[in-house]
Amino acid sequence: MAARRSRISLILAPWVFTIGFFAIWEVVVRALGVSNFVLPAPSVIAEAIVQYRTQLLFHSYHTMWMTLAGFGLAVIFGLVLGMALGASQIVHAGAYPLLVGFNAIPKVAMVPILVIWFGVGWQAPVLTAFLISFFPIVVNVATGLATIEPETEDVLRALGASKRDIIFKVGIPRSMPYFFGSLKVAITLAYVGSVIAEYNASNVGVGNLMARASADFNVPLIWAALIALAVLGVMMYAATAYAERRMTGWAQRSQFAAQ
Amino acid sequence: MDAFVDIHDVTHIYAGAEDGAPAVEGMSIKVREGEFAAIVGPSGCGKSTVMKLATGLQFPNKGTVIVDGREVDAPVKIAGMAFQNPVMLPWRTTLKNLLLPLEIVQPHRSRLRAHRKEYEARAEALLAQVGLEGQGSKFPWQLSGGMQQRASLCRSLIHEPKLLMLDEPFAALDAFTREELWCIIRDLHAAKRFTVILVTHDLREAVFLADRVFCMSARPGRIIAEREIDLPRPRDLDVTYTQPFIDIVHELRGHIATAREAV
Ligand SMILES: Nc1ncnc2c1ncn2[C@@H]1O[C@H](COP(=O)(O)OP(=O)(O)O)[C@@H](O)[C@H]1O
Numbered sequence: 001m002a003a004r005r006s007r008i009s010l011i012l013a014p015w016v017f018t019i020g021f022f023a024i025w026e027v028v029v030r031a032l033g034v035s036n037f038v039l040p041a042p043s044v045i046a047e048a049i050v051q052y053r054t055q056l057l058f059h060s061y062h063t064m065w066m067t068l069a070g071f072g073l074a075v076i077f078g079l080v081l082g083m084a085l086g087a088s089q090i091v092h093a094g095a096y097p098l099l100v101g102f103n104a105i106p107k108v109a110m111v112p113i114l115v116i117w118f119g120v121g122w123q124a125p126v127l128t129a130f131l132i133s134f135f136p137i138v139v140n141v142a143t144g145l146a147t148i149e150p151e152t153e154d155v156l157r158a159l160g161a162s163k164r165d166i167i168f169k170v171g172i173p174r175s176m177p178y179f180f181g182s183l184k185v186a187i188t189l190a191y192v193g194s195v196i197a198e199y200n201a202s203n204v205g206v207g208n209l210m211a212r213a214s215a216d217f218n219v220p221l222i223w224a225a226l227i228a229l230a231v232l233g234v235m236m237y238a239a240t241a242y243a244e245r246r247m248t249g250w251a252q253r254s255q256f257a258a259q
Numbered sequence: 260m261d262a263f264v265d266i267h268d269v270t271h272i273y274a275g276a277e278d279g280a281p282a283v284e285g286m287s288i289k290v291r292e293g294e295f296a297a298i299v300g301p302s303g304c305g306k307s308t309v310m311k312l313a314t315g316l317q318f319p320n321k322g323t324v325i326v327d328g329r330e331v332d333a334p335v336k337i338a339g340m341a342f343q344n345p346v347m348l349p350w351r352t353t354l355k356n357l358l359l360p361l362e363i364v365q366p367h368r369s370r371l372r373a374h375r376k377e378y379e380a381r382a383e384a385l386l387a388q389v390g391l392e393g394q395g396s397k398f399p400w401q402l403s404g405g406m407q408q409r410a411s412l413c414r415s416l417i418h419e420p421k422l423l424m425l426d427e428p429f430a431a432l433d434a435f436t437r438e439e440l441w442c443i444i445r446d447l448h449a450a451k452r453f454t455v456i457l458v459t460h461d462l463r464e465a466v467f468l469a470d471r472v473f474c475m476s477a478r479p480g481r482i483i484a485e486r487e488i489d490l491p492r493p494r495d496l497d498v499t500y501t502q503p504f505i506d507i508v509h510e511l512r513g514h515i516a517t518a519r520e521a522v
Pocket residue numbers: 273274275276277282300301302303304305306307308309478
């Protein structure tokens with residue numbers, strides 16, 4: 001009985017906490033008479049969401065595509081570079097310092113350069129999303145490849161396996177959990193990149209919508225856009241997390257991960 | 260003697276060795292075709308190094324390694340290997356793990372796609388021989404340590420290698436499982452007559468299984484004694500409690516003790 005009750009509480013808990021959070025927000029804002037300009041109440045934000053729904057949908061859709069395009073580039077580039085790094089010690093030794101140096105640059109600082117190169121348009125958001133998100137993919141794929149157990153390698157080499165055989169039979173399957181794990185990080189980063197670039201260098205997208213809303217001091221719209229960003233972000237994160245679970249179930253076999 | 264594996268006066272220094280000291284020095288071993296050889300010695304004496312030299316995973320700085328009549332200058336391709344760690348690939352079922360060598364070694368590699376059923380039947384038969392009947396569809400992590408080690412043995416034999424290399428494969432198992440596996444490997448060897456080199460630090464294991472036991476000194480490893488084990492075959496586990504068996508184990512223990520004192 002007790003076990004069943006605690007299971008039901010676990011299912012209800014997220015709803016109770018979320019609704020409670022917004023309810024307290026509403027009550028506090030009303031009770032203290034906080035102005036809409038400082039912190040709008042959830043009901044005001046909800047009104048703004050309804051009022052601007054077409055705009056919000058249009059811009060969210062655009063931001064989603066910018067993010068996915070940059071993320072897609074990062075996946076391809078990250079896989080290729082990660083494999084090169086993991087498979088060849090020379091490439092690893094040579095390219096790693098460069099990569100680390102590049103990764104140390106806050107990518108926001110590159111937006112002005114991208115604007116000089118491409119002007120205002122889709123290129124800056126896509127490229128910022130790409131630049132900001134490929135690094136974790138590279139590192140994770142390379143790690144998966146470079147940490148093959150020496151005994152596994154010995155077993156295969158004693159059979160006459162080529163380096164290529166070992167990479168395809170062992171290295172790549174074994175780096176998949178690392179790869180999918182890094183996708184969750186990468187999609188979040190790509191999203192940050194595309195929104196920041198839209199804010200600074202685009203005529204569309206949620207980032208741009210926020211830039212214009214803040215220029216107009218339209219605070220409820222800024223908050224509505226924030227909520228739209230949260231929803232979109234959760235959706236993209238959930239999609240990658242789902243892909244990870246589907247593709248690498250064998251790596252999540254422990255009781256610990258299942259709980 | 261016509262040796263199948265002939266390691267002659269070999270000295271090996273690992274490229275990565277910090278002190279530049281040899282792992283094995285002036286090492287010689289001859290193993291006949293179909294023979295079951297065991298190498299015993301204190302840990303770190305270079306036993307695994309001998310395995311790597313014999314399979315072409317490492318090449319000696321000095322001396323020659325000849326396997327199956329050819330000087331080893333590349334991985335030998337005729338060897339099956341099993342280690343203390345079963346190293347099964349966790350994303351493949353046990354059966355698919357067994358098929359892995361066939362995806363590498365010719366002529367199986369080109370035949371595998373067209374004759375998949377036949378090879379799967381072979382793998383199932385091998386699993387049944389080691390007491391894993393019907394476990395092929397399980398993932399390795401669903402098997403116990405002893406079961407994984409059995410599967411690992413099957414994988415090392417699936418391509419019917421002429422040379423089987425066992426590097427302390429039973430070291431991590433409990434005593435009962437270990438003795439069960441001794442009998443399994445004994446029967447597989449009796450049936451197929453491949454050449455085996457077993458590395459172990461368990462003298463009883465070496466004497467029970469082998470036709471010939473080599474004792475190694477502490478690092479840098481050399482052979483300090485070679486002992487033919489003339490106990491009649493087939494050997495039953497009961498033989499390990501007989502006087503001749505115990506005498507041989509004692510004799511070998513004496514060699515190892517001297518080897519350790521010399522350090
Ligand atoms: N890849 C390696 N690089 C450098 N030294 C090694 C390497 N592998 C083994 N050694 C050294 O060679 C010696 C013999 O090792 P090994 O053959 O693994 O011993 P054993 O299997 O008998 O325990 C050890 O002292 C070990 O430190």
